Amino acid sequence: MFRFxxxxxIACAVLVVVIAGIxxxxxxxxxxxxARNLLGESAxxxxxxxxxxxxxxxxxxxxxLGTWAQNALHGDLGxxxxxxxxxxxxxxxxxPVTLSMVVLAxxxxxxxxxxxxxxxxxxxxxxxxxxxxxxxxxxxxxxxxVALVLVVxxxxxxxxxxxxxxxxxxxxxxxxxxALVLPxxxxxxxxxxxxxQQVRGAVxxxxxxxxxxxxxxxxxxxxxxxxxxxxxxxxxxxxxxxSLQFIALLGGAVVIEKVFAIPGLGTLTINAxxxxxxxxxMGVVVTLVVLVVIVNLVIDVVSGWxxxxxxxx
Amino acid sequence: xxxxxxxxxxxxxxxxxxALVILVVIVLASVFAPLVAPHSPTALRLDKINAGPGSGxxxxxxxxxxxIFSRLLYAxxxxxxxxxxxxxxxxxxGVVSGLLxxxxxGLLDGxxxxxxxxxxxxxxxxxxxxxxxxxxxxxxxxxxxxGVMLSPGFHRLVRSQVMAVKHELYVDAxxxxxxxxxxxxxxxxxxxxxxxxxIQAAVVAGIAIVVQSGLEFLGLGDPATPTWGGMLQxxxxxxxxxxVAIWWPGLTIALTVAAxxxxxxxxxxxxxxxxxxxxxxxxPALVPATPDTSDLPLLRITNxxxxxxxxxxxxxxxxxxxxxxxxxxxxxLVGESGSGKTQTAFSVLGLLPPGGTLLGSSSIVFDGxxxxxxxxxxxxxxRGRRIGYVPQEPMSNLDPCFRVGEQLVEPLRAVxxxxxxxxxxxxxxxxxxxxxxxxxxxxxxxxxxISGGMAQRVLxxxxxxxxxxLLIADxxxxxxxxxxxxxxxxxxxxxxTEFGMAMLLVTHNFGVVADICDRVAVMQDxxxxxxxxxxxxxxxxxxxxxQTLLGSTLEDSTPRTxxxxxxx
Numbered sequence: 001m002f003r004f005x006x007x008x009x010i011a012c013a014v015l016v017v018v019i020a021g022i023x024x025x026x027x028x029x030x031x032x033x034x035a036r037n038l039l040g041e042s043a044x045x046x047x048x049x050x051x052x053x054x055x056x057x058x059x060x061x062x063x064x065l066g067t068w069a070q071n072a073l074h075g076d077l078g079x080x081x082x083x084x085x086x087x088x089x090x091x092x093x094x095x096p097v098t099l100s101m102v103v104l105a106x107x108x109x110x111x112x113x114x115x116x117x118x119x120x121x122x123x124x125x126x127x128x129x130x131x132x133x134x135x136x137x138x139x140x141x142x143x144x145x146v147a148l149v150l151v152v153x154x155x156x157x158x159x160x161x162x163x164x165x166x167x168x169x170x171x172x173x174x175x176x177x178x179a180l181v182l183p184x185x186x187x188x189x190x191x192x193x194x195x196x197q198q199v200r201g202a203v204x205x206x207x208x209x210x211x212x213x214x215x216x217x218x219x220x221x222x223x224x225x226x227x228x229x230x231x232x233x234x235x236x237x238x239x240x241x242x243s244l245q246f247i248a249l250l251g252g253a254v255v256i257e258k259v260f261a262i263p264g265l266g267t268l269t270i271n272a273x274x275x276x277x278x279x280x281x282m283g284v285v286v287t288l289v290v291l292v293v294i295v296n297l298v299i300d301v302v303s304g305w306x307x308x309x310x311x312x313x
Numbered sequence: 314x315x316x317x318x319x320x321x322x323x324x325x326x327x328x329x330x331x332a333l334v335i336l337v338v339i340v341l342a343s344v345f346a347p348l349v350a351p352h353s354p355t356a357l358r359l360d361k362i363n364a365g366p367g368s369g370x371x372x373x374x375x376x377x378x379x380x381i382f383s384r385l386l387y388a389x390x391x392x393x394x395x396x397x398x399x400x401x402x403x404x405x406x407g408v409v410s411g412l413l414x415x416x417x418x419g420l421l422d423g424x425x426x427x428x429x430x431x432x433x434x435x436x437x438x439x440x441x442x443x444x445x446x447x448x449x450x451x452x453x454x455x456x457x458x459x460g461v462m463l464s465p466g467f468h469r470l471v472r473s474q475v476m477a478v479k480h481e482l483y484v485d486a487x488x489x490x491x492x493x494x495x496x497x498x499x500x501x502x503x504x505x506x507x508x509x510x511x512i513q514a515a516v517v518a519g520i521a522i523v524v525q526s527g528l529e530f531l532g533l534g535d536p537a538t539p540t541w542g543g544m545l546q547x548x549x550x551x552x553x554x555x556x557v558a559i560w561w562p563g564l565t566i567a568l569t570v571a572a573x574x575x576x577x578x579x580x581x582x583x584x585x586x587x588x589x590x591x592x593x594x595x596x597p598a599l600v601p602a603t604p605d606t607s608d609l610p611l612l613r614i615t616n617x618x619x620x621x622x623x624x625x626x627x628x629x630x631x632x633x634x635x636x637x638x639x640x641x642x643x644x645x646l647v648g649e650s651g652s653g654k655t656q657t658a659f660s661v662l663g664l665l666p667p668g669g670t671l672l673g674s675s676s677i678v679f680d681g682x683x684x685x686x687x688x689x690x691x692x693x694x695x696r697g698r699r700i701g702y703v704p705q706e707p708m709s710n711l712d713p714c715f716r717v718g719e720q721l722v723e724p725l726r727a728v729x730x731x732x733x734x735x736x737x738x739x740x741x742x743x744x745x746x747x748x749x750x751x752x753x754x755x756x757x758x759x760x761x762x763i764s765g766g767m768a769q770r771v772l773x774x775x776x777x778x779x780x781x782x783l784l785i786a787d788x789x790x791x792x793x794x795x796x797x798x799x800x801x802x803x804x805x806x807x808x809x810t811e812f813g814m815a816m817l818l819v820t821h822n823f824g825v826v827a828d829i830c831d832r833v834a835v836m837q838d839x840x841x842x843x844x845x846x847x848x849x850x851x852x853x854x855x856x857x858x859x860q861t862l863l864g865s866t867l868e869d870s871t872p873r874t875x876x877x878x879x880x881x
Contacts (some may be wrong), residue, residue, distance in 0.1 A: 013433060025441065030447040090405055136578070139516075142523045142572035145563040148549060152556040199438050210709040213664050215526035218724035218775060219697025228723075232714045251438030255527050259549065273442040288436045296434065309713045309761045 008300050012293040019289050021073070024065050025276050028057075039275065040208025050248075055081065068282070069245060077283035082275050087283035090268060095287065096265035098257065099164060101180060102249045104189040108115050109249075110242055112192045117238075121207065122226065138193020144255040147186035151259065154182060165263040183260045191245045192233075193254050202237040236303045243299040247292050274283045319508065329579030332572040339569055343389030348676035350383035354539045355379065359490040374562050375544065376551040381561055388539040388562070392522060392710025395456040399521035400514060406509065406878040407467025412498055412556075414468065415475025422472070429465035431432075437462050445533050452534040456525055463517050470513055474506040506582045515577030518568040524564055541566050555716055593627045602683065603674030611815050611848035612638040612661065612679050613782055618672040619656045619665065627670060629657050631839045637782065641810060643816040644828040645847070647862070648836035654819045657836070658785050661817065663692040680782065689730065697728045701814075703805075705788040707768035711760035717771050718756035721778060742881040747804060766797035770804065777808050784816045790825060802828050823863060827851065835859045 011204065012077035035059035036043065043051075052058045056067060077087035111253065120128045161182055167175035207230055215225050254266030261267075265284060272280035322655070342349055351371070361374030371382040380419075410429075414422040416591050440462070441455050448454040478484055478501070491790040523539075526530045528534060536543065541562045548558035600713050617634040620627035631653040638644045646654045659665045661677055663684065677684040680699065684692060696702070704710040712720055721740035725731055731739060737756075744752035744791025747770040755763060755771065769789065776784060789805060790798040806829050809816050818830060826847060834844040835856065843856040854860045 016433060018431060019435065023440070026444055027447045030449070136574050138392045139519065139565075139574055140567045142526055142563070142566060144527060145545060145566065148545070148563065150550065151552060152559060156553060156556050208667075210704060210706060211712045214704050214710040214772065214775075215712065215720075216664055216693075216726075217662055217696050217700075217702035219693060219695075219779065220724055221693075221727065224723070224727070229712050229714070233712065247434075250436045252440050254442065255531060258531055267749055269439060269442050270448050273445050274532060276446040278447075284837070285439060285443045287416045288439050288542065289434065292434055292436060307714045308759045 004304055005297075005301060006309065008297055012297055014288070016293055017301045020069070020286050021065065024068060024282060025061060026268055027282055028061060028064055034081065034276065034278070060109055072286065077286070079278035080272075081282050082277050087279050091278065091287050093281055094263060094265045094268050098250075098253050098266060100169070101183055101187070101256070101264065102246065102253050104180065104184050105191065105249050105253075106242060106246050108184065108188045109191045109195050109245055110238075112188070112198050113195035114238065115242075116192070116196040118203050118226075118231070120196070120200045121203035124164060124169050129161055129198060130191075134193040135197035136188040141190060143190045143252045143258060146189050147182065147259040150182045150186055154155060164202070166260070166262045166264075179260070179262075183253075183256050186259075187249055188258055192254070195241050195245055199234065199238050202234040202241075203230060205237075206233040208209050209233070233305060235306045239299050239303055239306075241287075243296055246295050250292070258291060264292070289302055316761075319580070319583055320417065322494065323576075323579050326579045326582070328575055332579070335568060335572040339389060339565070339572075342386050343393055346383075346386040346390060348382075350386045352380035352383040354384045354387040355537075363551050363558070365555070367559065373558060375556070375558060376480065376547045376555075381544070381558060382718040384539040384544060385541070385561055385565055388541050388544055389565070391452075391538050392525060392541045392566075392653075395452055395525045396518050396521040398453055399456040399460040399463060400518050402457050403463035403467055403517055404510070406461060407464035408471050408506075410464070411471025411506075412502065413477055416479060416494065416498055416502065417473040418476075418767070425468065426472075427469045432462050433465050433588070435462060438524065440526070442527060442533070443532070450511040450614065451534075452528060453526065453530060454541070455533070459521060461526060463520065464535060466513055466517060467510065470509050471506050474509060475502050478502055479507045490811075507801070508580065511796040512577045512581045512584075515573045515580075519573040522566060522570055522573075526562075542576070567667075594622055596620075596622075596627060596670040597672060599671060599686065600674040602674045602685065604678050604683075606677040606678070609678060609681055610637045611675070612817070614657070614661070615676040615678070616673065617657060617660055617675045617677065618652070619660055619675075620670050620672045627672060629672060629839065631660075633673070634839075634841050636834055636841060636844070638815050638817050641809075641813050641815055642831045643664065643806075643829055645830035645833035646817060646819045646834055646836060647745050647821065647823065647826055649821060649862075652836040653839040654836045655787055656839075658787050658817060658819050660698060660702060661783075662785060663687075663689060664696075664702075674800055675715045697779040697781070699779075699782050701779060701781035701784045703769075703773050703776045703784065703786040705771055706792045707765050708760065708792075709771055711768055713760055715759075716756070717758050717760060717763065720773055721771070722755075724775060725778050740774075740780070742755065743778055744771070747771070747774040747808075748800070749774075766793055766801070769793060769797075770803055770879075773787045773804060773808070777812060777814070780812060782814060785819075786816060787819045788821070789818070791820070791822070798825075799828075805829065823851075 034055065034057065035048040039047055039051055049058070056064055059067075071078065074264065075088055077091070079086055079088065083090075115132060116127075120131045153161045154161045156311060162179055163182070166179050171177045212225060212230060215229055217220075254269055257263070257264045257266030265288075269282065269284050270285070271277070318624030343476070356379060358374065358378045360378070361368070361370055362376040362378040364370060364375060364378075366373040370380045372385070373381050375381050375384065410425045414425045414449050437459065441459060444458055445455055448458060473814070484497060484501050487501055492500075526540070526545065529540045530546045532546060532675060534540060534543055544562040545559065546553070548562065551558060551629070602615065603615055614634055614636040617636075618629055619629060619631040620629045634653070634657055636644070636646075636657070646657065648654045656665065656669070658674075660671060661667070661684075671685050675685050679695070684695070711717065718740055720739070721743065722733070723737045725736040725739055726733065741752045741756060744755055749755050749767060749770055760768060769792075773789070776786075784805075786805060793801060802825060805816070805818075810813070818825070820826060830847050832844065832846050833850055834841050835850075835857045835858065836842070843854070843859050845851065845855075850859065851863065854863055
């Protein structure tokens, strides 16, 4: 098990390094106008050169990457060009907001999609058809549009839930929860629809396996066959689905934050993208890739624990 | 299946036709927007700012007083162009790299596969935002980047398909006949992967539309050109004054993407021949059974017919089988694959595959009780306790997630109500009895850690753990190495004598029958053609089919013995 985790860890580290490197080279290759954007049209060539030197943009790209990587290893992701806030600090302030939204959404997705998927696999019938339809709908309805519809219905028409304004959990748990209902709902609707469909497929596949028949032939109760054996076997494909949903929901959260004016990583990223605040963007990409890699690693380890056969592959 | 055939079948699905019509209408309306649109997409009318639908503007006016309907049509051009760009890049990269990976394999495959994994770990939306300025602040360039990120889907799909066909005989033949690699790939391989690519393309186009709209909704994009995402942004800004405006671009996106997905699904259904799961027809009611109840043996099967639903009907695969198994005897059930012998065995267990149904006046009397009319909850009580089951393929019949020991202990406790400790002791004892050298180690092992022969012994231990009166063994040695087969048969024979069990042994191998059976029934095409004691049947087979089967066994038995010697 430790060798299994060790191998995965190395692979993950390489992945992070490569993605960070490529993103850096791409993002920092188009920085010729940065000084002009920061200083305005009236800046003299000398002032521009001084600004470039200050930002370190006068050095060769690879040297810039070297400096950035060295600092990043010490937790220093640079300073925003536009707000002068340290990038690490900006991210540390906003990551919990986004994560609370995404983690809640993933947990709900897991709960609902496993319930629906198992029921559809075992019962079939109308529930099965409903899930088939929902999976197409969940794919076709962009979650930010679902968010808009929810806002129109619950905030504009009914006025029962706030459309904007995030409240910290520490300030008022009630308002925090109320502020998260619509954003999380708009994320969960789409992801549940597709995840339930895949859980359904996984459970049906397992129930068709030979060992299920053999277990039944041994006189084990149908409940144990389904919940102890079939679910545990279906857990691996289901976990993979959830890890993919997590990545998708991180991206989805960016847009959702804009709709509900939530001061998370998404809002930070959008503003940085519109301004061309490259150090912030770089920091966000690296943070999220690390996050994704950690989630995948955890999923791998859990899969190996659930089904020991995975470890030897 | 030919392409025209596939197309024809897809068109038989009304949902697919509707999807295609919607797509065609949307594409045509976008392409011919200047001819169709009633207004210019940029014409402003101050009196129409956030106007409701109808008032001169079909779907109302947007936040700047422009006609929403006309803008939707013009926006379609830009959004669809973006989707086509992303799709083309993903197709080009993914298909070419997938072909190379699958066809040449080796280091190239490793490198390309690693690249695909890398791209799949990216949170795409964030990366697109991060690279937006560096890529030149153009939505089309962003869609090129998105195409790159979407390419792993095609890469994996094409690679696995190419791997599958690479070793097909016709590809080998093409290679031997001197065709160049590119021509083989183009002519033989691309033909096979065409359909899955079309399906994946429909999905990818849908994703591209959604993501592009998302970027534009965030304000990344040219504000001067109308796009569906940009229109949503405008509607969002005016959500309190004109909430109805969010519907039009949203529904257009949803309709387009849903049409793409439904079309893809319809093609997949035709190619994989997975008809929409329809409700199986109600099985015809069983006719009252009239088995001969005089002088009942342990198991009496009378007029057993098994059918499976096809369309609105049931097709019979076992036609009126009669079979007796007496207390303590080993009954062989012999026949070729598809003769219905396994169906007969599963009927006794009450574990027919989904859809399998007893028909007519089928009757299964076990120990004086009619089983065929019992609900599953009552039949379950018999399984494991009175009727045991040894499957054919040992490795697939153990749950990979549980240790061997747990898989013995759980049924033992369910069947005989033993305490956990007592069940563990009993399980270890059983493992020892079936000839496993180190019972404790096997007890603690996972199924993938033991050999096929060991796994079959474990399954036999499980089957006899409830001390059943009848053991049903379905080809118990077929999947095993020749060297292990004899040992397992000997074990079964030993257990059968020790416990005084009756055994119904399903096999296609007359060697197995000769080794272990007392009586034998020969099945052909769902019917029993001959039943007799083993010796007379081998000496004087009556039915021509039995004669043929015995003849073919004898013919190939000689060289096989010689081969075994050579291997040893």
